[in-house]
Amino acid sequence: MTESQLALRIENLSPVKKKITIQVPWDEAKKELEEITKKVAKTAQVKGFRTGRVPRPILEKKFGAYIREETVNSLVNRYYWEAVDEHKITPLSRPEIEEEGLKDNEPFSFSATVEVEPILDPTGYKGLKLVKKDVAATEEEINLRLKQVQEMYATMEEIDEDRPVKKGDYVSISFQGFLEGKPLDNMKADDYLLHVGAGLFVPGFEDQIVGMKKGEEKDFTVTFPADYLSNRQVAGKEVTFHVAIKGIKEKRLPPIDEEFIKNFDQYKSIEELKKAIAEAIESEKKGQAQKETREAIVNNLLAINEVPVPETLVERQVLYMMMDSHRYWSLRGMNPREASEIILSMKDMYREEAEKIVKTFLLMKSIAAKEDISVSEEEKDAFIKDLAQKRKVDYETLRKQMEEDGMTEQLGLELLTDKVFKFIETHSEFVESPQEGVS
Numbered sequence: 001m002t003e004s005q006l007a008l009r010i011e012n013l014s015p016v017k018k019k020i021t022i023q024v025p026w027d028e029a030k031k032e033l034e035e036i037t038k039k040v041a042k043t044a045q046v047k048g049f050r051t052g053r054v055p056r057p058i059l060e061k062k063f064g065a066y067i068r069e070e071t072v073n074s075l076v077n078r079y080y081w082e083a084v085d086e087h088k089i090t091p092l093s094r095p096e097i098e099e100e101g102l103k104d105n106e107p108f109s110f111s112a113t114v115e116v117e118p119i120l121d122p123t124g125y126k127g128l129k130l131v132k133k134d135v136a137a138t139e140e141e142i143n144l145r146l147k148q149v150q151e152m153y154a155t156m157e158e159i160d161e162d163r164p165v166k167k168g169d170y171v172s173i174s175f176q177g178f179l180e181g182k183p184l185d186n187m188k189a190d191d192y193l194l195h196v197g198a199g200l201f202v203p204g205f206e207d208q209i210v211g212m213k214k215g216e217e218k219d220f221t222v223t224f225p226a227d228y229l230s231n232r233q234v235a236g237k238e239v240t241f242h243v244a245i246k247g248i249k250e251k252r253l254p255p256i257d258e259e260f261i262k263n264f265d266q267y268k269s270i271e272e273l274k275k276a277i278a279e280a281i282e283s284e285k286k287g288q289a290q291k292e293t294r295e296a297i298v299n300n301l302l303a304i305n306e307v308p309v310p311e312t313l314v315e316r317q318v319l320y321m322m323m324d325s326h327r328y329w330s331l332r333g334m335n336p337r338e339a340s341e342i343i344l345s346m347k348d349m350y351r352e353e354a355e356k357i358v359k360t361f362l363l364m365k366s367i368a369a370k371e372d373i374s375v376s377e378e379e380k381d382a383f384i385k386d387l388a389q390k391r392k393v394d395y396e397t398l399r400k401q402m403e404e405d406g407m408t409e410q411l412g413l414e415l416l417t418d419k420v421f422k423f424i425e426t427h428s429e430f431v432e433s434p435q436e437g438v439s
Helices: 026-043 056-086 139-152 205-209 270-304 311-331 336-345 347-370 377-391 395-404 407-426
Strands: 007-014 017-024 096-099 108-115 129-131 155-158 170-179 182-195 217-223 238-252 429-431
Touching (some): 017 026, 017 056, 026 056, 056 096, 056 108, 108 311, 139 270, 182 238, 205 238, 270 407, 311 347, 336 347, 347 407, 395 407
Parallel strands (some): 129 429
Antiparallel strands (some): 017 108, 096 108, 155 238, 170 182, 170 238, 217 238
């Protein structure tokens, strides 16, 4: 059916919402009604009549409401999608349908309200002044990283002298926690190695260990933080611990000399090791610099470009962020149900960041369209092949898995965003001082 036979109107309710109103002539609606009636008649079962032989008046009396409902659904579905395809509308959500049903000898009218991506005309993305970040590794950074490598090869040596525990020591302890006099099964351990002063235990616990000696036992009470997520049972409460010191160890660092280098097959000298460390630091600093630069680009462009956000995309992004948080806490031992309750209570906190992510996505996409930037299938393939090589997996297997998980479309969007950022950076001026540019 052509538009001349239909009455069709498209209204822009907002930059992100359209209302499609369609009026279907009664002749077309009646034809669909007859088709649905015939389909129902073939399978309708009414006592006293054979299947497919139910008289029309009885069929309409018993199944009339259902037939009309199915006719409405069929008409809405057909003409809504025809209008969407013909007018190149990309709905972000299921349409909100309004209709008053079929009325004999009258056109059938309905409206469908949908959210869509806004049409943007981005500005200000060329000629930005961006701060150039220093990514060279300093001697201090190299030495600090070298010390961290040295720490990896440290040894623990038992302290023979009769001295009290001090900060920096590693102590082997046995402990049992009690809440209101009752032992806690999840706060009990034997031969637990504790680094005193590292702050990895509940605040106040390690301070009580300082000054104790090997073989000594002690009871003390600490108050858990109110926001202690690892165990909500003790959050904000006083827990009494019985602790026994079973041994005191001290970390001994190996000297950094030619003997130390023998721990590494790929390095023949301390200079080679330090060079590799410097390269690793510079790679990390380049990554951080790129992250900060792109954050500056986004903040600057969002300040000068108004980007209306479809609620559907924001809600979808909030859901992704909540799912990521749930995975994070579940992998760290939190009860999944408890994690869900906490995350749901914090839903509103995700909105601001979710809106920014959606705005950035829409802005980058509009710049790509304006500058004719795209991602080819060859570029996607090249990325997946590189990823397969890094992960040491078969390319075809990885690609098939990504397609099944719906990840190839997401990959395309990520590669497109990266290309847009590179385009903006290429057309920007990098300055030395934060006062001169966007930092």
